[in-house]
Amino acid sequence: MLVIICPNCGPRNDNEFSFGGEVIPRPSVDTDPATWRRYLYMRTNTSGWQSERWFHVSGCRRFLNIERHNVTNEIRMVTDVGGNNDA
């Protein structure tokens, strides 16, 4: 069970959050199938530090940007997508 230091709630266990994965920018809806489906399906899936989206569903219900090392599970940055980050 990881500790995620929520900028709104403080240290919480990871089972209060839901995982959103890599942040992939949404292309224009007028784009071609290949581009759209890269957005839907293709992932870098790097090993190491990853910027990802989490949702504090059982806490403040805010979406968070998190930098996590997906081998050690060390977390070095957590911010609210709304930029409201005074814990």
Added chain:
Amino acid sequence: MSRRTRFSAWKLITHGLSRSPWPKVWEHHDLASAYDVVIVGGGVHGLATAYYLARNHGITNVAVVEKSYIGSGGSGRNTAIVRSNYLTVEGSRFYDRSVELYERLASDLNFNVMFSQRGHMTLAHNDSSLRTMRWRAEVNKLEGIDSAVISPDEVKRLAPFIDTSDHPRYPIVGALWHPPGGIVRHDAVVWGYARAAASLGVHIHQETELTGIDVGSGRIVGVRTSRGSVSTSTVINCTAGWSSLVSAMAGVTLPITTRPLQAAVTEPVRQFLHPVIVSGSLHTYVSQTARGEFVFGASVDPFTSYATRGSLEFTTGLAGHILELMPAVANMRLLRQWAGLCDMTPDYGPIIGPTEIEGFYVDVGWGTYGFKAGPVAGESVAAMIANGKPGDLISPFGLDRFEKGTLTAEKGAAAVGH
């Protein structure tokens, strides 16, 4: 298979009495400067592919490069369940062939892989999951697969330890029963393929890590490893967990995220659970090995990771669910937990076939069901390499389906009902 001593009861006795040593199951080789085919990953997929390349197609100038020891990845960490009762036609056909190969594997490889066809039972706890079971059963029957929906009484008869009482939270309203399903000794499958492939001339390079893939004008020209470089025109990515990273070496991006899948084993007790029991609603599957241990599995971890350390929550959640099904095992002890890495695809279907790089093939994205597919994947990939194009069994699983938007329908099963 001339270069191999045949195993048999008689050989056991003669060797035992004479104390004469057994011949080596496989030899160590220096890394050659060139191979016709380089297979990345010394698990069941890679070794089976090597074996069928050699046996079915006479392609023996083959190297299997494994960064650790053979079977150290998913092949040695899975819960060794074999079945073919999938939802889709393509899935059922594919895995049915795998079961067929597993049934013959011991004699094919002259290595007892201990395939125990004790039956595979998927419990339904509500009407919607029972509907999905029936869907699977009906598709399976049309493919000639032994698969049917059975009543709670049948469940009780086949697995008396299961609590089929009027359970408040998870009543058992029926089950999908698949007699040919069962468990196999996973290490034995790996060793059997390795021994057979080695005896046909395949080079198995353990402790040899792939460090790069050389691509020239859109085609494979060679690979680099921790033990030196090799020139080759054909590379097959047979890894699980690291498939995105290996493909990235060739500049190929995959629709894959890597998640740990955890498993655990209890101390041995006297045999009392015969079939493999699965509960989708409880995210749990359990079987009792020939050694008497209970082997448990669950669904993949809630977030992606390349770590195989395992979590406490897996064991606490698992135990809660198991005791919902079998209250009597409360004082059995969990002995060991571990995790393997699973390459999850958006539609729960594997990715087998060519890529935009000529000579670079993938056999990846096996999610949580790669082990049971090992033999058929090896056979099919070998045929694809030999014939230059994917056969019917694997054509639905090409990488291009994601750009085309023609996903496989196993996703249907995963998303239907609750």
Added chain:
Amino acid sequence: MLTSILKGHDSVSDLTLTDLGKTPKWRLFGDHATGDLAWSISPGEWTVLGDRPDGDVVDLTSVRAMFRLTGVDAPRLLAKICALDLGDDVFPDKAAARTLVGNVATELVRDDHDGVRSYLILPSRSFGRHMHDVIRDAGGEFGLG
């Protein structure tokens, strides 16, 4: 609807669990709050317990069940069903959080009663019976039942 009141045995140290389902509760959107007891579990949103405050308000009275858990053993009981650190330095009197209690997302408020530990537990209403069972089972060792 949950109506039972659980009581422990007979001494001040004993736990009582009271169902306060109908007590008025309001969600106020804004950066300030009024009322008997108010807390924020998310930026710009306040839950107010008491009279209807001014401003942009949603009535949560029926949306939340509410229990009051009182007694010196309350933190020990809560520590069996809630992973939050309830220590005075981390979760002092009048502290509030939305967190998991009994595997359900719940607003949790510490509201001591003349020096005795007391917590308000506000799960979504349909989990009321579940929460009641969870608290009762966890409280067995403290004479709650």
Added chain:
Amino acid sequence: MRDHRLDPQPGELIDRSETVSFTWNGRRLEGLEGDTIASALAANGVRVLSRSFKLHRRRGLLTATYHDPNAMVQVGDEPNVRAAHLNVSEGMEVSAQNVWPALSFDVKAANQLVSRLLPPGFYYKTFMAPRRLWPWYQRVLGRFVAGGVVNPEHQGGEYDHRFAHPDVLVAGSGPTGMAASLAAAEAGASVILVEEEPALGGHIRFGDDSDLGALADLRAAIEGQPLIEVMTDAVVAGRYDHNWVSVVQRDMAHVEERLVLARVKTLVVAAGTLERPYVFRGNDLPGVMLSTAVRRLINLYAVKPGDRAVVLTANQSGDAAITDLERAGVEIAAVLDARTGETVVEATGRKGVKTVVDSNGRRIDADLLVTAIGWTTPTALLNMAGDRPVYHSGAARFLPSSLPTNVLAAGGMVGDGTTDQLVEHGTAVGHEAAVRAEAVKATWRGGAPEATPRDIKGLDVEDHPELYRSTTHGFVDFSEDVTSEDLFSAAAEGYDSMELAKRYTTAGMGPVQGKVEAVNALAVHGEAVGTSLLETSTTTWRPPYAPIRLGTLAGQYHDPVRYSPIHPWHESHNARPLIAGQWIRPDHYGDPQAEVGAVRSSVGIIDVSPLGKIDLRGADVPRLLEFVYVNKWSKLEIGKVRYGMMCAEDGVIMDDGVTGRLSPDRYMMSTTSGGAGVVWNWLDDWLQTSFPEWDVKMTAVSDGYASINVAGPNSRELVSRLTDIDLDPHQFGYMEVRTGTVARIADCFLWRIGFTGELSYEIHVPANHGLEVWESLLEEGQDLEVRPFGVEAQRIMRLEKGHFIVGQDTDGLTQGFGFGIDWAIKMDKPDFSGKPELAWQKQRGDYPRLVAVQTDDPSIVPPEASQIIDREAGIVGRITSSRMSPTLDRSVCLAQVAHNRAAAGEKLDIRLPNGTTVPATVMEHLAHFDPEGTRLRV
């Protein structure tokens, strides 16, 4: 039988005034309060505790600890109990496992005669032909199982969990661990001190007088330190990411066992060392014991371990054992000092040690052979923390190499020392642990850590001879019956890495998990492959450190369930419960077909409280609706409701429901019961990550309203009797919403929709009053013969009406078009979720269609999921919903079929589960009943 109990010993744990009687294999024996099962048996002269796994050899006490591979017994209906750990209690029924017919005479011991024919992995080499015999072979192999027996009637027992947040958790209460706990607490840290055995002290409990003195002082200090919580007979089972630590507490009053889940700021591992067995021929005979085992028996339980002993000693523990044995009146037949090169070559005897052969060829008669050849470090918790311990040849054991800052290793794990040195070292470690804990908490508070980690001076390492195997072969893994010879032959066969050899021979796979044997296995395997593996390898450990009961892991397991405020009424009226996700709902009240009849002919009411309800306010709500729904929302007038469908970005149907506009800037969105949470999160996602500037305030109020659907031709009459809202069809039309009071309850809203196909009003009343309103409706409607109906009746009616259910008639690949609402999908909207995929779907055209299907034989109801087949094309569709329609008195279905088989009048073949095929026809409308919807609009 002779009593082997000694006179009182200074450190003994037993209470001589309290005898405890128990049975061993049915024989009644007596022990003392404080005895373990094993010490009580030893006091009664029992030497053989078990039979080994493969060869069924007699086995006796080896380590006399929890981790003794030979001391697993059955106690009552509990298998695999650790006899050297669990105390005896009055009336306990203890029996040997893995024996047939009896411990004294075991038929399978015959395996020993053919042991040469059963090399490691022998089963991989045989039983292959003929294949038809394989099932029989399997049953034979199954009988080799070594474990105890599970009683099918066993009913679990009580277990629970507790969360803890200590600043410092110390694993191990030897002098180091006790000192570390005290120092951490004195520095202001909250401490949990965990000890595997029933009492604090570790090895100094069986030390000399000065040790016992030091022990008393430390215990007293800990007693007086309020910041230290002591957990004895408890074990730190695992260390997980971010110092999440599990502790099993075994001696609980109110439960069998408790699992403590601790978020530890600094973990101090002071687990000491385990004594290692020596590998030589006969090393598993009853009577071959480790020095610490005999010292435990003598000092803690006052049991005489034998009469005539040979002692092989390489360290102080062996030397101390000699003193203890002499004090216990055991005759020392010979002392072999390994430090001068003497060693043991072989032990012989049938039922136990009789003769010991030493390296000088001497044959010495003895019934006890004590070995003290060295230690192994229980680094499991350190490995779990990411450490890769390295072999130290001077210490002849593995020592930690690199630890994260939130884990400290101390005491025997890092070196050797006198009790005083261990205390001094532990004190330094404990203080540093407290400092580091404070730093962690500072960062959690959002600040910067005040201190940076300091290194603690370790302990010196005494010289230990590297002793692993004698000149003969013996057992390496006792619980798996793996010998050094087995490891040699595995290596020769090609299983030449430790991992392969382990998996092939199963060394280390047994209940002891390698704690006792791993390092010997590594040493022997290294010998076999001719390189010192110890120098190049590390040991790996997986959690848990000690086995944990499934009951302990489960605790007071509670899977959340949800109930509607009207549920008590359903329960008291014998509703059959239906489990839908977390909800328990009324499926029906006995006769769903009659319930349908009541609705179609007069009026019925159903509890639909689980429907998701989301309160939406703010100027930009229409923009949100335009984006998440496929249809148009910009011009929804006050008082109107509209049906909407949501698709995910891949165009797959996600959820549907109606949304109504209650007032100028207040909307109420409804979702499916199962989709409520998903949709709530989905809206939050878009609002927070993509459209933060929009003015939308969202509150999930699903549980805030009890929802009652009043359906049937008489629904208007019934509702009119209870509400102040004007129900005149011209005032309150189809697909409209009104707010007002119902049954004198204010703040209700009603919308006029028709999932059942009948005139109906969905009443949403503040949940606290749901039950009253439900009962008022039944009361007021008596003359109309109003009847409650359940989910089953609703499903029949919606099927008659041709309304699909997301997740039943759709699946994980079903995109928006083809489900009868193509008209609603507005591709001219600039943007909405899933738009591109829907555009391409429309172009393709080859997507499956939802159609109404009727079997030619009206009496046949094809079970849901029956496949629709075609001789050439194979599967061309499937039945997604089917029921017998009481209204039409025939079977009705919805089906997904291939686009080229969807035309009205198309003939289909439905394959039933029983294998027969029945003909059916595609209908013109999705609705089997009232396709024009006249009943809705009255």
